[in-house]
Amino acid sequence: PSSPLRRGWRALALSLAALATGCGADDAPMPSEATARAQALEALPTSCLDIKTASPEAPDGDYTLYVSGDASAPWTAYCHGMAGTPAEYLTLTQAGANSSQYLAGGASYGTTVRTTFSRLRINPATLKVNTADQTFATSTGSLRHSNSQVLVTSMSYGVAMSCNRTLSQGNIDLRGTPFAVPTGQLVPWGGSMAGTGAVSSEADQVVSLSGGGYCGFVGLAGIVNPYNQGGGLLQLQYRQGDRPSSCQDIKTAHPEATDGNYTLFVNKDPARPWSAWCRDMAGTPTDYLNLSRTGDNVNYSQYTAGGVSPGTNVRTVFTRLRINPVTLRVDTSDQTYSWSSGSILHGNQFPVTSMPYAAAMTCSAVGPGNIDLRGTPFAVPVNQLGRGGFNFEPSSILFSNNNQVVDLRATGQCGWIATMGAYNPVNQNGLSLLLTYSVPQ
CATH class of the missing domain: 1.10.287 (Helix Hairpins)
Known part of the structure; x- marks a missing residue:
């Protein structure tokens, strides 16, 4: 419809x-x-003016536009100033990940100036971003530029700068949008610029900026003073062949879609598909990773009873994991698709009837647990799990099968294995677990 x-x-x-x-x-x-x-x-709308023409009463907000009116090239624009002259902005979904910085020190005394952007002014016909526009940006700090009286209080988009030979950092992150930054536009400029440059990743959607010198920076070619409103035009490119990255994308494209299995793509990359279960499609969709290996002795967490924690072993077995499709972080506390057995009085103080994912605990004998992501394209980075509690030193974390399988053996009185930083990982007390897209070879 x-x-x-x-x-x-x-x-x-x-x-x-x-x-x-x-x-x-x-x-x-x-x-x-x-x-x-x-x-x-x-014809499909290509600009916010098209939206206003069709619906003169339309307020400021998010609307779907189409590059060159092409139905296969949609994007979400924030239409600003709809009561007057509409302007298009690209909303940046990665909070805090789009910033420019001028590092204070050396010839530029004061405090470091940092500008963080939440939306970018974009020309919907040319796909060029006005890097000087700071309508949806916040800035901190203030400094005098290079022994001058020029006061710098903000930075244009896509810049990292310093005047003390120390590298400043900036970042561009367009993940969650269908756009990328063609390489070659962000270049070093200035003096003593060792180490200055722009490194692209994530199919050119992420650009890490390191800029500095005396004075030196990395930024748009041809822009000499990329501070305050000194900016230019950054060309973006629509990523043809984009695919849905979330269940919300599925619902937006097909409002009638029901709960079920769908193929999603990490960062909308056609080369990185995965099987998701989309839940609550009639309301606010949530994304779950289907676990291929299921059963009583796989993908389970356990708290072994005994010692100061009497009762019967608590085991929770998972069949799907709640996952953020952008960050690839699993909410280990989500037990929507799991079942539990047993009951323990933890430390003779409070009842435990379930366990978060990726956890093992005991106050007496060995507490086992298992992660098994075989049959999915995901793996567990080795730095995501840690040991905690008392007398936990013999506890072991064994990775195998390209880090898709992790066997947990917790010991101690009481001791546990869980995501890094977790404390008493019982019931719904779980932290997020980062996964990586890593199809076994």
């Missing part, structure tokens, strides 16, 4: 066509002209 916007778009086209054919014979356009006019208005 068509969206309300598309229905409004179609209604506007038909009403204007009817108005044209309903005028007097002397000034009415030929039927073919009216038809052409209606067909033109049926």
